[in-house]
Amino acid sequence: MxxxxxxxxxxxxxxxxxxxxxxxxxxxxxxxxxxxxxxxxxxxxxxxxxxxxxxxxxxxxxxxxxxxxxxxxxxxxxxxxxxxxxxxxxxxxxxxxxxxxxxxxxxxxxxxxxxxxxxxxxxxxxxxxxxxxxxxxxxxxxxxxxxxxxxxxxxxxxxxxxxxxxxxxxxxxxxxxxxxxxxxxxxxxxxxxxxxxxxxxxxxxxxxxxxxxxxxxxxxxxxxxxxxxxxxxxxxxxxxxxxxxxxxxxGRELSDMYPPKRPSDGAEPVLEVSGFSVGEVVKEATFALNRGEILGFAGLVGSGRTELMEGLVGLRQATGAVAINGRPIRLHSVEAAMAAGLVYLPEDRKEHGLILTQDMRRNLTLLALKNFSQILIDKRAEEAALDRAIGEFDIRAPDREVLVGNLSGGNQQKLLLAKIMLAEPQIVIIDEPTRGIDVGTKQQFYGFIHQLAEAGHSVIVVSSEMTEVIGLCDRVVVMRRGRIAGEVTGTEVNEDAIVRLAMGLDRKDNGHG
Amino acid sequence: MADTTGTVPKKGGFRFDVQALGPILALVVLVVIGTLLNPDFLAGRNITNVLSRSAFIGIMAVGMTFVITAGGLDLSVGSMTAFIAGIMIMVMNALIPSLGTTWGVILIGMGAGLALGAVAGAVNGFLITRMGIEAFIVTLGSMVIFRSLVTWMADGGTISLNFSLGSLYEPVYYGGLFGIRWPIIIFAVVAILGEIAMRHTAYGRHCAAIGSNEQVARYSAVHVKRVRMTTYIVLGVLVGLASVLYVPRLGSASNSTGLLWELETIAAVIIGGTLLSGGFGRVWGTVVGVLILGLIDNILNLTDLVSPYLNGAIQGVIIILAVVLQRARKSSR
Missing domain, CATH: 3.40.50.300 (P-loop containing nucleotide triphosphate hydrolases)
Structure with missing residues (x-):
């Protein structure tokens, strides 16, 4: 100087x-x-x-x-x-x-x-x-x-x-x-x-x-x-x-933060939920998820979105009917949900998603460990899976033995997505996909979600970031005080409509004033 | 951070893990000291003695490694040994009139010992996992209960096995294969199975996951309560196994049987490098820990440099030292 x-x-x-x-x-x-x-x-x-x-x-x-x-x-x-x-x-x-x-x-x-x-x-x-x-x-x-x-x-x-x-x-x-x-x-x-x-x-x-x-x-x-x-x-x-x-x-242009929305592959429901209640926090939720769709779940913090999803995958006691591919099914444990092709990416990756004191390989295979072990764990298969995950989800780490706690938030989230995808699910529920991760990684993550849907997975995205839900989803379910307050689709997917539903305002007011 | 797209460099092949070597170095040093102080130290007879006496603690310590790795603790193993040994002896004595002094009686006694261990472990596990009471509290309680029961069963004295049945049973402790005593063989088998289970099976992976973060394990489809429960049951069975080997050694059980064994067991696990807070366990380390404790005892008995009464003090220093070294590892990470 x-x-x-x-x-x-x-x-x-x-x-x-x-x-x-x-x-x-x-x-x-x-x-x-x-x-x-x-x-x-x-x-x-x-x-x-x-x-x-x-x-x-x-x-x-x-x-x-x-x-x-x-x-x-x-x-x-x-x-x-x-x-x-x-x-x-x-x-x-x-x-x-x-x-x-x-x-x-x-x-x-x-x-x-x-x-x-x-x-x-x-x-x-x-x-x-x-x-x-x-x-x-x-x-x-x-x-x-x-x-x-x-x-x-x-x-x-x-x-x-x-x-x-x-x-x-x-x-x-x-x-x-x-x-x-x-x-x-x-x-x-x-x-x-x-x-x-x-x-x-x-x-x-x-x-x-x-x-x-x-x-x-x-x-x-x-x-x-x-x-x-x-x-x-x-x-x-x-x-x-x-x-x-x-x-x-x-340091570059972010012209397309979100990938182009996909038209839904017709209304072929993969997951049908009706009269689903979780304790006192979710009451009588009814909705359906179509094949290859990215369905948004919006609502205020505490509106019961996370509890609903945790109930669906067997993490919480719940009542109500669930059908996958038209077949009624009972999901009373994470294992049962996984066997039925349904996995959940938790919103709190540090407390519920990853073991910060272990390496990437152990974290990656924990959920789908059965696929890697007869009696003994096949470490070579695990290493190969880690190689694929690193390539596929662009995970960046100083070395393979690094403890997951030392990865950045974005790389942790990529590893977590790779982890649940190892269970080869049909339906993927992602709760707060981009909490606390930076803009560049966010954009990348939206691309991953888009690719999942393209590959025929059906995705539910729960998010408190309004722009995220609007940018990603063609259809958005809005929850309020434990109930499903309504649903918006197509051109209706905008901040005003979602906020009105989330806050419980009368939709009729819209456009007449 | 490296800006290469989705690539992660592999670390150089050979990594020198001083922390893992610590306990082994300590063991080598002890062997050297022992040999210098007493030429008989490495004699086959002495080694056999050390190993077969360490086998009781060793067999239990392998089970304890899993309990601690999964974030638990069991303080009751010492008095559980005394209780199981007492019941075994009473069962066998009671069967002699009808079945005679036969191997049948001994096999029933052994079966009772193993079954009782499983039940005792299951009760501990049930109270801890299903009732949600802290492991420390539950096993502190069962430790006192077992100790009191054995004192009551012996009426304050000693429960002795029928002498001639005891002679028949003796080879289970003193006999062996190819000159290696049974307790040593069984300890070795348990340790090898334990090492494989910890490092190469989903069960071991699940124990470490639960001990690291129970919630992550739950969200990852691990049956947290079931795995925890089985660690206590397996430990109980191993305590039963240790008792089965212990009874023919003295042919009796009393108030002082297995006294402080729980502490020696836990100490061996910790010296071996397993984290007391759970999440990381090393069965071979536990074996080294058991040998370290056994050798210290033996060296003090063979030499007259230090009074054997100071054995406990030296063990205590080593336990604290082991934890200090663990602490150093944690903070260097």
Missing amino acids: SAMAAQMQADASAGAVLALRGVQRSFGPVQVLHDISIALYPGEVHALIGENGAGKSTTMKIMSGYLAPSGGSVELDGAPVVFARSRDAEGRGVTLIHQEFNLAQLLSVEQNIFLGHELKRGWRLDHAAMRAQTSDLLGRLETPLDPRAQVSGISVPEKQMVEIAKALSRKARVLIMDEPTAALTTRETEVLFRQIERLKAEGTAILYTSHKLDEVAAIADKVNIMRDGRLVRTAVRGEMSVDQMAEAMV
Whole structure:
């Protein structure tokens, strides 16, 4: 960097509360960050976006003292600092909120907020003061929570708020959030964004990451786009459209995010479900899935979509009639469903889909292990299956023995799809196909789903991402409060129609106003 | 990450796994120390002695490897041995008047021992998998119950096998094939079958899957409860098998039979590299662990450098050391 450029950069970050200046970072021989410069100003919301593996996490960790840069500097209030540990950064007002919260589940809200910084009167804890301050903080965040509530019993967005309250109690001036909205519903996200606006008004500098680009466009004052360890672009609000952001992230045009919709192969039902109930959460669901079709399932989080699918594949107790290829069938276990040609890709790949502490081969064959063993497991056949899966689903891993937990989310999801396809199913249910994976892999995944349908599989896609359901499916079933609220097909498949059904609004209103 | 499309490089063929070698190195060191301290150490008689005494713990430890790998634990195996041995002896003594001092009586006694082991394991397994009570609690309870039952059956003393029947039964412990005693042969067979089952069958794969993440196993069509249940039943049968071999050794059972064997069994499994938290098990490691514990005992008995009373202390140090090494492996991953 020339002296003049450095000078310009120094001027550019004058007044910044936290700035990265030409930061480099290597892990062993691999350089993961190249010359990153970002300046955060008080009262400004920054978004940091990029594909998985672009270097967002590393950047955030360096900002918050979890990692040291290998080159360049971190500056706080214009002066270079070296955070020896994350606690140092926290002490100086820089806090990182992890995607997986750092809360002690069995402690109360108040105990969590003051964990490690307990207020004391002499040698005793000052419970009254801590409770009062907690109430005060939660009040500021419009979160009506009892300070004494146990954290394990509160909702995910409430936990998010507790994390923020914890950061505020430590006088955070810079708040760094790793995908805060990944687990939130639209409404919860709105609440979070109101809090972000409030913090912003109070002069807090905020940086957050998200895969949801429409949110980024709505809330961020500045958007920083990373690709392959470099900051490729910084844009101010309104400068870039969502499509342009996606293209800058991927580095190529994403003209066709979704493959062309296929006309249905006629109405030959493969799966017929009627009067299907799962406990109290799914009531009397009736629908049919046709051969070679991609059927969407939309609805709010908690509308019973996942429970319905888990009931169908024998993971939950259920009542009602199910027929496959016209033959009535009882599916009381995952094994029975698999034998009938029905498999399910769970929405939570880390808790239900893959064993993170095992290698790819063991994960790949676990569901269909019977096909690989007489008495003994045929390892050669397993290796061959892994070779095919790697090729077919474009799985990228540093080596074959890598533990699945060390793969990126996108590659995990590809492996999971390969795993359920080894059972040679006729019907594939995919719950949240692209949660937490980057734009490029998403597009690839939509291609896979399309290919499955082309090859004659019948696919159900459950998704909370409206654009995904609309882009992929020719027919969409909408659920609301455990019941099937309706179905849209063809040109009716649009956001308005789906939202109306999902929210229980009268469809007649549409078009008359 | 490499940007090659859908290719995954294979690692170099030879990988040097220090962690897996740890227990073997410890075993070699023990053998060397033993030989230096006492020239009789490697004599056939001494080795036979060590191995046949280790066989009881070894047979149970193979079963315990599966229980722990599947995320369970069984504290009751020591007192279960005493209980089964006691019942076996009482059954055989009771049959002598009608059937005489015959192999028939012994075979019935053996059958009773194995069946009782299966039932005891099934009860443990039922309470753990179907009633959802923690394995630690269930087997702590059954451990105390079995110990109390055997004390009551012996009326605080010793249950002794009829002397002449005992003489007939003796070769099952002291006899053998080609100069190798039966307990050693049976331990070897159990260990080999266990190793194959763990590494090369769906059952072993399922145990590791359940111990790693029960939910993933459930979503992957693994019968979680059934597999867990069978680990306890298999362990019970192996405890029965150990008892069948143990009874002819002393011909009696008492309150102190199999005392602390559960700890030695679990220790052998952990020293061998199986994760106490489940998800990864190594049967050959367990065998090495059993031998390590057996050799320490033997070396202390053969030499007078350290009092044999300190045996427990040394075993304790080794158990803790083994876990520290495991910890190091986990964090290096």
